Amino acid sequence: MTQRDGTRHSGGITAGDGERERTFAALPPSRGRAFARTWWGTRWLKALEDTALDGEQLRRGRGFARQGAVGAVTVRPGRVTAVVRDRDGTAHRADVLLQELTETDWRRLLEVTARESGHLAALLDGEMPPRLVEDAQSVGVELLPGIGDLDPECGCEAWDHCPHTAALSYQLARLLDEDPFVLLLLRGRTQRELLDELGARSTAGAASAAGTASAHDPAGSRGGSMTGGKPQGVPAEEAFALGAILPPLPAPPPPVETPGGAPSLEGVGTPPATGVDAGALEFLVSDTASRAQQLLRDALSPSHAYSAPPVPLTQFQDAVRLAAAGPDQRIVERLSANCGIPPVSFRAAVRAWELGGLVGLTVWEESWTPEAEAMARARDQLATAWAEEDAPPPQLHVNRARWNTPDGCAQLRYGPDGRWWPYAMEHGTWWPAGGAEADPAAALAVALRQNEPGRGERS
Incomplete structure (x- = not known):
């Protein structure tokens, strides 16, 4: 659940990650x-x-x-x-x-x-x-x-x-x-x-597992033997471990640069049945194509073998994700109505997803009790930042993972990813004010700036 927010420093590297300098x-x-x-x-x-x-x-x-x-x-x-x-x-x-x-x-x-x-x-x-x-x-x-x-x-x-x-x-x-x-x-x-050494260990572990399986199966029930008249085949882990003596695997599929577009369903052919929204169906087809492209890109990445599968989204989380993709307003309204929460709260949830994906939405949805050490470290960071500005740090009211300014206009939320998310109060609703920050002082500056006159007005 790591947010890819583009903040990592990568410029200025004159040697690749494989070089020793x-x-x-x-x-x-x-x-x-x-x-x-x-x-x-x-x-x-x-x-x-x-x-x-x-x-x-x-x-x-x-x-x-x-x-x-x-x-x-x-x-x-x-x-x-x-x-x-x-x-x-x-x-x-x-x-x-x-x-x-x-x-x-x-x-x-x-x-x-x-x-x-x-x-x-x-x-x-x-x-x-x-x-x-x-x-x-x-x-x-x-x-x-x-x-x-x-x-x-x-x-x-x-x-x-x-x-x-x-x-x-x-x-x-x-x-x-x-x-x-x-x-x-x-x-x-x-x-x-x-990466190379970890890959070698993974291969060696698979070979060892295959050898152990063979020792426990002296009758040779794998490798094309017949059980009930049907060939059994070879377990995948054994095939990979013995790859050097087996025919080469086919090349992986090439990456897909652009997902396919949805067909045009409105005004073409037989009219849709009653209750079927052709525009919404077109949007779902486009979203499915985009997700398939992302899944293929992830599967072809070097880190795929070491990554845990993603946790399935809840129905609410998936509705928010769909709304954040920018469909027609009528589709957003249908998604909001089916979630059973006020429209303004749904819009705030969509904003949280836009800023931080699933992690950002989780921070919007949930409050939890962080470790005392993390909270103490955050207080030290705030004190250090304000000491360098020659001003006392604000006295925030702490409620578990949520820290509020005394006037109730700005809030920091500590996420399960160890970062701080700025929030601002607008018309009685907490709105995400910006992306995650590792430094609580930086997040607080964003939240306070959102409440400056002329900023952050939402209906």
Whole structure:
């Protein structure tokens, strides 16, 4: 349920994901936002702040990073490098070193990753699942750095973290937010190497399963034997495991660039039966073609084998999804009427889907009780953001996963995806005010802006 909102940083990479060195273009100056918006980015910065002995050097490093003084960042196994400039323009090469995992550590990490298909699917979608880190720790592998793990080296010849290595570390937290494979490269594996090794383990596991099945079936009831006069065939897992000695599989179907259009049903041939809406039927045919194209694209993607099947939509969720596709207003009204909720609430639900798909609608529909640690982290993020703006943070009223401003005009909702969704009150109804944000301060700014005069008026 990850929202693909197009916010991931991808520009400036000069080497592919299969190379053992990646270079990211210099990031622009950043003001009024936290360096780390994800829990794993926050853990990276905690390792830095727990390691450094001089808080003043960290403060100056944050200033350098915010001012755009960090040049292109190069990441390779065990080391991240950039040129950082002082206020007077003097350039210093700064390096931060992180120990690579041993071959034994990688074997254990690959084993726990292969056991849970959701781990790799999350990584490919730009997320670092907490369960992966916990499973790695359970076999003695520390994936994220801890105190003393980030070693500095700088041309200014400081013996501890200086402003230059601190600035580089803060900037790297922003890159880690967008792509957790950066951390895995630092630990010693490229994305391509990781995928190849996991694929090899999957094949080996299938072959082992096929061998075990053969041992339990000495009579040979598979492989074309006859049972009741009918050939049995070969189990799929055995065929894939023994692919090297079987005829090659046919090539996968090519991707479909554009879904097929619906036939014209109105005014053609026999009139429709009473109660059949030809226009609505045309819309459903077009929607079915679009969904079939999406399913084929997903099936042909490299991550398909590691992805869990999607959870079926409820009738209400599917009605909202259809309405968000932009059919005629009369079709939207029929969908709304069949849901049994007020039209204004249905329009708000459609807006939630438009901004965040199923995750956005789930946040609109449900309220739940998050973990205390996530809420404490959000309070710290708000306090940090307002401290940098020289203003006290707003005193929000907390009701489980929903935080309201005192005037009742703006609201933050914490979603099951670990992100914050801005809402604004309009004519007695909570309306989604924007897409999800990892930083609650950024989401709150969107919600407050929606209530500015002249904005957000809906009937």
